[in-house]
Amino acid sequence: MTTLDITLCHTAANGHHDVFGGLATHLVQAPGRVNLIGEHTDYNDGFVLPCAINHGTVVACSPRTDLLVRVIAMDYLAAPDEFRLDGTPKHVTVAEWPNYVRGVLWLLWSEGYPIRGANLVITGDVPQGAGLSSSASLELALLQAFKTMYGLTDLDPTRMAQLAQRAENEFVGCKCGIMDQLISARGQAGHAVQIDCRSLETRPVPMPADTAVLIAHSRVRRGLVDSAYNERREQCEQAAAHFGVKALRDVTPEQLARDGAGLPPLVLRRARHVVTENQRVLDASAALQAGDLRTLGQLMAQSHDSMRDDFEITVPAIDELVAILQEVIGDEGGARMTGGGFGGCVVALLPQARVAAAQQALVKRYRSPEGEPALVYLCKASDGAGLLG
CATH class of the missing domain: 3.30.230.10 (Ribosomal Protein S5; domain 2)
Incomplete structure (x- = not known):
């Protein structure tokens, strides 16, 4: 205990x-x-x-x-x-x-x-x-x-x-x-x-022993029931119906590029996030298994960009947190928004040796829209x- x-x-x-x-x-x-x-x-x-x-x-x-x-x-x-x-x-x-x-x-x-x-x-x-x-x-x-x-x-x-x-x-x-x-x-x-x-x-999937899980809370509160979460889900269902499949899990990147033109542009962007994100998960699992934090960090960056640009669920404070952390981490890990979106937290995977520098950067450079510092949690997979x- x-x-x-x-x-x-x-x-x-x-x-x-x-x-x-x-x-x-x-x-x-x-x-x-x-x-x-x-x-x-x-x-x-x-x-x-x-x-x-x-x-x-x-x-x-x-x-x-x-x-x-x-x-x-x-x-x-x-x-x-x-x-x-x-x-x-x-x-x-x-x-x-x-x-x-x-x-x-x-x-x-x-x-x-x-x-x-x-x-x-x-x-x-x-x-x-x-x-x-x-x-x-x-x-x-x-x-x-x-x-x-x-x-x-x-x-x-x-x-x-x-x-x-x-x-x-x-x-x-x-x-x-x-x-x-x-x-x-x-x-x-x-x-x-x-x-x-x-x-x-x-x-x-085993976590490398010297890897830290750092969570930084933006202090921007979010609530799934009252947010656009359900709207995003409906848009995904609309895209799946267009392709004649049960869920976007069944759509390949090639199908999306070939047959996505008939979708409204907004719905197409939502579908593109999900289809590419599924592949990123599989690639990230393999990278984590191999202890390849460089590749994992690249995949986390791509994920964040997709959430920001295609799924449109990040907010400026979250984007700022990711940028600060990624600058400290460099190519030894990564950072991305985590959770349903519209506020909340960023997760970073980084070597233990870089944790202190990451914490110091957040204290020095980040404030929420209300002027509050980030809340930082160092977590263990449990x-x-x-x-x-």
């Missing part, structure tokens, strides 16, 4: 005792993630290369004999949310976090899993609105809690990810792909994980959802 886990565990366990008057029976966790390359390819049945990170969500839980769920989020000054599993699920409008809880547990109940109510205390340290998947971390931690409390041995990590994705699509209202949930469920320490978002096949105690 890391120092981070210990801190979160104490917060969650103490909160359970204070709110519910008894000890939690279990402590579970699920990590956030950073995507190294492969943006907006997941819902196009394509490839992604994320890693789970050592920032996540911890849940202290205890089972109940009735069907009532009582849950409190320690990171918000709010009263516990309460609802029955067998009731009609209702959205909460005063806060966003209860809807993720209600959506996941409603789906688990409606799928016929033998569960009952629970007392839940949630805490975490995934930055909100940063593109590091705090929502998937919460969803997987909740599913891990109920799997542990009620012995749901047939609820394997991939099935957990599928349920979490459905809850976000059908209840929360964000048409996210499967990547965030699947890496939170199947992360592996010391490895990135190449995911085929059609077959859900995962392949761990394990997926599981039991802590």
Whole structure:
């Protein structure tokens, strides 16, 4: 257990005792993630290369004999949310976090899993609105809690990810792909994980031992449900329909060049990003496996340019962060926007020896539109959802 886990565990366990008057029976966790390359390819049945990170969500839980769920989020000054599993699920409008809880547990109940109510205390340290998947971390931690409390041995990590994705699509209202949930469920320490978002096949890719994962938060907040995320997905679906395929995963660069002329120019650019990004993921996996950070950095730069110019999901502050980091890193790694876009974070892969210089450059040269410095996180590729105690 890391120092981070210990801190979160104490917060969650103490909160359970204070709110519910008894000890939690279990402590579970699920990590956030950073995507190294492969943006907006997941819902196009394509490839992604994320890693789970050592920032996540911890849940202290205890089972109940009735069907009532009582849950409190320690990171918000709010009263516990309460609802029955067998009731009609209702959205909460005063806060966003209860809807993720209600959506996941409603789906688990409606799928016929033998569960009952629970007392839940949630805490975490995934930055909100940063593109590091705090929502998937919460969803997987909740599913891990109920799997542990009620012995749901047939609820394997991939099935957990599928349920979490459905809850976000059908209840929360964000048409996210499967990547965030699947890496939170199947992360592996010391490895990135190449995911085929059609077959859900995962392949761990070892990270070179002397390579740092640096995440720089632009302090520009983003929100997928309220952003143009769903619009981008609709444009991709329009492009796939034009080519007569299920998803853009099935379109080759040659097909795009030959038959893309009939698309509106904007939709063509969206499709070009996805088609080229899928190939970049496969090439990046091979480069990372070989420890070839030079090639990996070139692919990350191409990815960022494509997100900026074809998919149009970066913002000036993000572009500035990438430029600052790439200048320090040179040809020994790379930097790119990560996450859904419109703010959030940049991820950089670089030698440990260049970390201090990168941090100093960010402190000296970057300020958000509101004049704030970047928030910098040095992360480790970590394990997926599981039991802590």
